[in-house]
Amino acid sequence: MRNVKISIYGLFLIALFLINPLHVKAANMDYTISANIPENQIDKSQTYFDLKMKPGQEQELTLNVANSGDKEITLNIIPNVATTNQNGVIDFSEENRKIDSSLIHPITKLIKGEQKVKLAPKEKKLVTFKVKMPEEKIQGKIVGGFYVYKDEAESNNGKSEGGVQITNKYAMVIGIQLIEEESTISAELKLNTIQPSLINYRTAVTANLQNIKPTFVNDLKVVAKVSKKGSNEILHQTTKADMAMAPNSNFDFPISWDNQELLPGKYILDIVATTKDNEWKFSEEFEISAQEAKKLTEEAIEVKKAPDYLLIGGIIAGAVLLLILIIVLVIIAYKKKKRRLEMEKRRLA
Structure with a gap:
């Protein structure tokens, strides 16, 4: 059987903003990441970046990363736009998804570039990103997240079962929410x-x-x-x-x-x-x-085929024609037999 690779994402959502948080525990997580909350944090009880900023303001966002394992690891830290997946769940992992046509200021334009961070066993580092708000005044929220995962080769600790290669790939997200003024905007x-x-x-x-x-x-x-x-x-x-x-x-x-x-x-x-x-x-x-x-x-698989009414109609029409043909032949044969009997009676009379 051919090998098939299945990536299972254990997605640790450090912040899901206004929706219900998802709590997941991974036994194999050997790194941690946390946000350094700045002074302009709106809600300082939150562990994600929830910042009030001004037009054109530039600011550094810093993350604490640590390797708790016994091997060197490389972390990918990627600023991503918040999207909505097919299940109706807010997602921070889609790096290459097309930006929505209504999104004027995606987080990926305000925070540029991803970073690869190498960590020796038990090492800790401070990672810095710069965010710059648009020059013009904006309303509402700009939302995204730092999506963090280990290099694929380091995450490939799966096992093969029946020819299927299962790879566990765990990821973490530090959310980012930026506003300039607190206002109520109705969804549309x-x-x-x-x-x-x-x-x-x-x-x-x-x-x-x-x-x-x-x-x-x-x-x-x-x-x-x-x-x-x-x-x-x-x-x-x-x-x-x-x-x-x-x-x-x-x-x-x-x-x-x-x-x-x-x-x-x-x-x-x-x-x-x-x-x-x-x-x-x-x-x-x-x-x-x-x-x-x-x-x-x-x-598609497991498709229930709809009845082929054209074929069924053709079969019924054919059966009716055949029945008519049989009836006609029977009538003709009967008339021939009747005519023959009448001629035989005349001959004997």
Whole structure:
């Protein structure tokens, strides 16, 4: 069996800001990282950077890193934009994801460059980054995080089970939240592209939801229903609650196709998205092309094929024609036999 590498990320979220924190303990963690909280910290009880700054202000952010193990390690410390993943969870690990179109000042432009830090056994170091706010005045929050993980070769302490190579890769995040003034901004959601897709190799349709405001969306619930255009029958429905969205971010909300094959045609997607304070309703038409339907259905697993009504209709039509043909032949044979008997009677008379 071929070797397959599976990376399992134990993501230690030092700060999840306004959403529920995730507590994870890793037995194999051999390094620590913490933020040195500066004077302009808004909430000094927090362990992430929660800073109030001025337009054009430049400031150093320092991190304490320590190697508690017996081997030299190399840590990658990367400033990342806060994004929203497909599960409706705020994510700090996506280094190469395209910046959301509504995000004017991503953290990666305010804090430039990643750092590689080598640590000898039991060594501690101070790591410094510089942050510079935009010159113009901004509203809302700029959010990101320092994403920290060991070099892949050093993290490869997994084992092979049945030909599957399992690699445990642990990571940590120190959150960053920057504001210039404390103000209340209401979230605003948009519905963008709707398209057929595969989620874990199963048929689905995804609807791109976008938070276009520099504020968090918390306790988000989405109810999505799909019907055929011109029909009120609900073909597929997905409901998911307890989600969150980062400021100025988007994600593809998946609508399960219930393991049915994707069929070409025009559909209507109705979405109701709610939080404690807001509700958004969307109703959009979308189309699945024959080419998309064929390609994705062929690549999907556990697909329940829809009945081929054209084939069934052809079989029924063929059976009816065959029955008619048999009846006609029987009638012709009967008439021939009757005519022959009448001629035989005349001959004997």
